[in-house]
Amino acid sequence: MAGSVSGWCRTLCGLALAAVGLHARADDALRIVTEEFPPYNMTQNGKITGLATDVLQAVLKEVNMQGNIQSMPWARAYEVAQSSDTVLIYSITRTPARENLFKWIGVVAPADWCLFSLQGKPIKLSHLDEAKARQVATVNQDVGEQFLVSKGFAIGKNLQSSAKYEFNYEKLKLGRVDLWVSNVLVAAHLARQAGDDPAKTLTCVYPLEELSSESNSMAFSLKTPDELVVRFRAALEAIKKNGTFDALKRKWL
Numbered sequence: 534m535a536g537s538v539s540g541w542c543r544t545l546c547g548l549a550l551a552a553v554g555l556h557a558r559a560d561d562a563l564r565i566v567t568e569e570f571p572p573y574n575m576t577q578n579g580k581i582t583g584l585a586t587d588v589l590q591a592v593l594k595e596v597n598m599q600g601n602i603q604s605m606p607w608a609r610a611y612e613v614a615q616s617s618d619t620v621l622i623y624s625i626t627r628t629p630a631r632e633n634l635f636k637w638i639g640v641v642a643p644a645d646w647c648l649f650s651l652q653g654k655p656i657k658l659s660h661l662d663e664a665k666a667r668q669v670a671t672v673n674q675d676v677g678e679q680f681l682v683s684k685g686f687a688i689g690k691n692l693q694s695s696a697k698y699e700f701n702y703e704k705l706k707l708g709r710v711d712l713w714v715s716n717v718l719v720a721a722h723l724a725r726q727a728g729d730d731p732a733k734t735l736t737c738v739y740p741l742e743e744l745s746s747e748s749n750s751m752a753f754s755l756k757t758p759d760e761l762v763v764r765f766r767a768a769l770e771a772i773k774k775n776g777t778f779d780a781l782k783r784k785w786l
Contacts, residue, residue, distance in 0.1 A: 584785035595768035624749035626676035635752035647737040667711035670701035677714035
C-alpha cells in the first residue's frame, strides 16, 4: 500500500510539475513591441504582419522562441522598450542619439526618408532650414520627428505631432500641413491604402539623406541578458546568409 501511495504521489507530482512547466513556457514568450508602420509592421485581419515582422518571425524560428508582439503608438512602445526588462522593439531606426539606449540586434529592412508635399502644391526647398517656415507633420517620438527637433524645429511651432502615420497623410491632403516627414515606403503604402497613386499625389521635395543612412532595426531593452542578445544577432546573421532575408525583401518591396 505504501508503495502504491508513493507511486501515486510521484505521478501526481510529476503531472503538477509538467503543468507548471507548460504554464511557464506560455508565460515566458518574449515580449515584443512595435507600432503601425506599414509595410514594415502593421495589423491586418487581427494579425501583425509586414516585412520587418516576417524578418522577426524568421529570427524567432532560428532561435526556437515564441514572441508576444504588441502593437501600440510609437511613443508608448519606445518608452516600454527603455524602461522594461527583456523587451524587443522593431522597426526602430538606429541613430547616434539612440545608440546607448538599447542593445542593438541589426537591420531588418531598408529605409529612405523624405519631406513630402502634395504634387498639386509643390514646395521648393534648397536647404532644410527653409522648411522651418512651414508646418510639418510628424509622429510623436519617431525618428523623423527626433531628427527635425535636433535640427532646430519645434513641436507646436513648425511641427504638428500625431500618434499615427496615416493621420499625417490625411493632414497633408486636407491642407492642414505643408510638408510630411516620412519613410518613403510608408508614404507610398499609405497613399495606396487611401486609394491614391503615390506617384501622382506625393512629391519628395527634400530627401533626408542623413537620416536615410540609418536603416530599420530591431533592438533589446538594456536590461536584457547579453546571452539572449548574442543569440538574436547570430540568428539574424544566419537568415541573411541562407537567403531568407533577401526572399522576404523581394516579397514586400
